[in-house]
Amino acid sequence: MKRFVILGGGYGGITIAQTLLEGHIPDDTTVMLIDRMPFQGLKTEYYALVAGTVSDYDLRVQYPTDPRLVLKHGEVHDVDLASRLIHMEGEDPISYDWLAIALGCTDRYHDIPGAEEHSTSLQTFSAARQTYRLLNDIKPYGQVTIVGGGLSGVEVAAELREARRDLNIQILDRGQNILSAFPGKLQRYVSSWFNEHDVRTVGGVSVSRLERGIIYNRNERMDTDVTVWTAGIQPVPLVQRMNLQKDGQGRLIIDEHHRLPDHPEVFVVGDCASLPFSPSAQAAGAQGKQIAEIISAEWRNRPPRLSRIKLKGVLGSLGKKAGFGLMGRTAIMGRVPRVLKSGVLWRSKHHSG
Numbered sequence: 001m002k003r004f005v006i007l008g009g010g011y012g013g014i015t016i017a018q019t020l021l022e023g024h025i026p027d028d029t030t031v032m033l034i035d036r037m038p039f040q041g042l043k044t045e046y047y048a049l050v051a052g053t054v055s056d057y058d059l060r061v062q063y064p065t066d067p068r069l070v071l072k073h074g075e076v077h078d079v080d081l082a083s084r085l086i087h088m089e090g091e092d093p094i095s096y097d098w099l100a101i102a103l104g105c106t107d108r109y110h111d112i113p114g115a116e117e118h119s120t121s122l123q124t125f126s127a128a129r130q131t132y133r134l135l136n137d138i139k140p141y142g143q144v145t146i147v148g149g150g151l152s153g154v155e156v157a158a159e160l161r162e163a164r165r166d167l168n169i170q171i172l173d174r175g176q177n178i179l180s181a182f183p184g185k186l187q188r189y190v191s192s193w194f195n196e197h198d199v200r201t202v203g204g205v206s207v208s209r210l211e212r213g214i215i216y217n218r219n220e221r222m223d224t225d226v227t228v229w230t231a232g233i234q235p236v237p238l239v240q241r242m243n244l245q246k247d248g249q250g251r252l253i254i255d256e257h258h259r260l261p262d263h264p265e266v267f268v269v270g271d272c273a274s275l276p277f278s279p280s281a282q283a284a285g286a287q288g289k290q291i292a293e294i295i296s297a298e299w300r301n302r303p304p305r306l307s308r309i310k311l312k313g314v315l316g317s318l319g320k321k322a323g324f325g326l327m328g329r330t331a332i333m334g335r336v337p338r339v340l341k342s343g344v345l346w347r348s349k350h351h352s353g
Contacts, residue, residue, distance in 0.1 A: 002029045004295065005086060005096040007076055009035035009063060010043060011281040011348075012269035013102035015288030017069060023296050025068050032070040032094070033063065034086070041125040042348055043104075044281050047152065050122050050131040050228070051159035053320070059125075061349055076103070076238065081263050098265050100291060101252075103239065105271035105279065108232035114210035119147065119229035122156070134226045140166040145215060145224040147207060148231030149173030150181065151316050154190060156228055161197050162319040170200040172215070172222075177203055181278070182314075182331075186324050189333045193318050207231075233279065235272045247274040257304065258291050267291045281348075282311050315341040 004020075006013045017033050025031060040061040048054040063071055072094075078087040079101070085093040107123055109115040120134055121127040135144065144160065146153045149171045157171050171178055171194075177187045178194075178201050194201055208216045215222045234240070234250050244260065245253040251274040252260065258273065260266045269291060270284035277283055286309045297304040313327035315337050323338030324331070 002026075002097040003032060003095065004029060004098040004100070005032045005034060005094065006100045006102060007034050007079075007086070008102035008104055008270075009033055009037070009040050010102060010104050010270060010284065012284030012288040013100065014040050014061075014063070015285045016100055016102070016269070016292045018064060019289050019292035020296065021064055021066050021069060023292070024299075026299050029097075029299070030070055031068060032072060032096075034072045034074070034076060034088070034094075035063075036073060036075055037125060038071075038073055039063065041128075042345065043123075044348075045345060046122040046125075046128040047155040047159050047317075049128045050135060050156060051163040052132055052136055053159055053163050056125070056129060078238065078241075081242075081260075081266065084265070096265075098267070098295060100267040100269055100288075101239065101272050102269040102284070102288070103236045103272055105233040106236050107229055108234040109229070110232065112207055112209060115147075115207070115229065118210040118212055118214075119227040121229055122152065123233070131226075131228060135160065135164070135228075138164075138167060138225050141168065142225040143168045143223060144170070144226050144228065145222065146171045146228045146230060147215070148229065149175065149178030149201065149203075150230060151179070151314070153228075153230035154178060155317050156230060157194070157199050158197070158318040161199055168200075169198075170202060172202050172205040172207065172217070174205055174207075175203055177201075182324075182326060185331050186326065186333065189331075190316075190318065190324055193322060233271060239272045249274070251275075257294050257306070258287055267294075277311060280311070280314070283309070286311070315344065317341055 006016050020031055042059045045059050049056055075089040084096050087093050107121050120131040122131055144167050146157050153171055157169055179187050205217045208218050252268045253274050254268050255261050258267045269287045271279045290306055294304040315325040317323045317338055323341055324333045325337035
């Protein structure tokens with residue numbers, strides 16, 4: 001039997017599996033999905049999990065149940081590209097004929113001393129649970145500091161404000177304004193929302209080191225009870241260790257069919273892949289669909305028919321009643337983008353199996 005193995009059951013990996021199951025899989029081929037968790041976690045909603053406004057159960061999506069799909073759970077330690085073997089903790093190596101690397105990302109700490117040791121994260125389901133526990137244990141009027149004023153940092157701050165009106169919350173960013181990748185109109189809208197809801201935003205910060213309960217902005221000391229790190233991402237350590245061509249962000253260079261140039265049997269999807277746009281669940285899903293179409297065409301000995309990936313836009317939430325978004329070049333603010341984001345979440349939770 002031939003084997004197509006998908007490493008990672010996030011947005012990219014699950015889309016590959018679902019799209020393949022919707023089509024024809026050859027009788028001599030098995031599709032295997034490997035993930036550390038027995039369910040998919042809806043990562044775009046982890047900000048609500050850390051704030052305590054949803055339960056972790058609400059952010060679980062069960063993997064498809066299909067006799068053509070083999071589910072395996074555990075930690076992947078290494079991939080031997082030359083031998084086409086996957087090495088897992090406590091398991092015999094798993095061979096593959098085709099492979100999709102969809103393992104996602106981890107935090108980037110920019111070599112700042114103490115950043116990893118003295119901050120908390122939301123990059124994994126487990127990390128988000130731990131962050132919730134730390135935030136929930138802060139005494140009234142305690143200080144929460146979020147390092148990084150991008151989309152994740154903004155959503156965490158807004159959701160936490162609705163959950164804990166007693167806390168002092170601040171966002172630190174190295175840019176002069178939060179959401180620096182967004183148009184000024186959106187930046188001003190979100191900043192105004194934070195002003196109205198007593199969330200402090202501090203720009204032009206250069207975090208030089210972290211100690212327990214302390215952040216240093218160069219030599220200025222800033223006391224904090226909990227520090228949430230949302231100041232950048234990078235591919236997982238397994239990908240970092242691969243001696244292959246990468247871009248400036250450490251992501252693997254791929255060809256127009258999402259394959260490694262020197263290993264055409266290996267696809268790379270999502271945060272591990274060098275793409276012409278920012279990492280996102282939407283991009284990973286679009287890539288995953290194309291990868292499934294490419295391998296399906298290969299199984300039929302036909303050339304793939306692919307169109308250029310076009311992303312629909314970006315949506316962000318400010319608590320449960322307000323939001324913001326960018327659809328093409330059009331900025332949207334207020335209730336409508338929040339409703340749209342809820343609709344996207346509903347579809348993610350129910351478009352499974």
